[in-house]
Amino acid sequence: MTIKVLYFASVRERVGKPEEEIEPPAEVATVGQLMTWLAAQGDEYTYAFENPKVIRAAIDRKHVRPDASIIGAGEIAFFPPMTGG
Amino acid sequence: MTTTIRLQREPFDIAAEVAKLSGGRTDVGAVVTFTGICRADEKDAPIAALTLEHYPGMAEAEIARHTEEARARWPLLGVTVIHRHGRLKPGEVIVLVATASSHRQAAFAAAEFLMDYLKTRAPFWKQVEAAGETAWVDAKAADDEAAERWSAPPPRPDAGK
Numbered sequence: 001m002t003i004k005v006l007y008f009a010s011v012r013e014r015v016g017k018p019e020e021e022i023e024p025p026a027e028v029a030t031v032g033q034l035m036t037w038l039a040a041q042g043d044e045y046t047y048a049f050e051n052p053k054v055i056r057a058a059i060d061r062k063h064v065r066p067d068a069s070i071i072g073a074g075e076i077a078f079f080p081p082m083t084g085g
Numbered sequence: 086m087t088t089t090i091r092l093q094r095e096p097f098d099i100a101a102e103v104a105k106l107s108g109g110r111t112d113v114g115a116v117v118t119f120t121g122i123c124r125a126d127e128k129d130a131p132i133a134a135l136t137l138e139h140y141p142g143m144a145e146a147e148i149a150r151h152t153e154e155a156r157a158r159w160p161l162l163g164v165t166v167i168h169r170h171g172r173l174k175p176g177e178v179i180v181l182v183a184t185a186s187s188h189r190q191a192a193f194a195a196a197e198f199l200m201d202y203l204k205t206r207a208p209f210w211k212q213v214e215a216a217g218e219t220a221w222v223d224a225k226a227a228d229d230e231a232a233e234r235w236s237a238p239p240p241r242p243d244a245g246k
Binding site for chain 2: 006008009010012061062063077079080081082083085
């Protein structure tokens with residue numbers, strides 16, 4: 001399954017790109033598992049996801065928790081806590 | 086209800102935006118506005134500028150969701166949310182939230198609700214430029230607590246008796 005992944009702010013800087021297409025193995029079923037899998041894809045990913053508890057995620061532009069399923073997701077975004085307003 | 090949600094790089098005319106909420110109608114008795122402005126300091130150190138990054142598409146959707154929630158909670162006649170992105174210098178406006186209602190209580194409460202949620206749920210990130218370096222602004226626990234209070238059930242009518 002190919003998934004479009006977006007990175008923002010400090011996560012984008014650490015990964016070194018704003019977005020990419022990824023193909024995780026089928027056993028990666030949740031947002032939390034995807035973060036663990038991404039963290040093992042190279043030094044820049046390990047750095048970006050070194051503290052997954054502070055990384056927030058959205059699926060198809062809605063906030064989700066780490067236990068959310070990624071099955072059928074069109075677009076998954078990872079970012080630090082928000083600081084707008 | 087009139088709803089205006091805009092994300093933009095360009096500055097805007099606050100007075101004109103506020104006037105639109107009550108223009109051409111006589112049922113609006115209260116307009117509350119909140120204006121967020123770029124300060125010249127962060128953590129007691131001077132800054133040169135702020136850069137706001139956002140998640141296009143989700144930022145608008147998230148603001149729209151919270152605007153709908155505000156509308157369900159209070160009898161609002163209009164809501165305007167304009168949030169800027171890109172590089173802003175101290176003194177420049179970052180965000181405007183304006184709410185219109187027949188009476189002030191709903192307008193005050195809805196403006197505060199929307200700001201609390203903008204701070205913690207709308208996908209924007211601030212980066213400061215200071216002394217030639219850039220750093221991401223840390224989220225504040227106080228902002229999460231401010232947003233959290235809106236998810237508590239409303240006080241019972243007999244509370245405090």
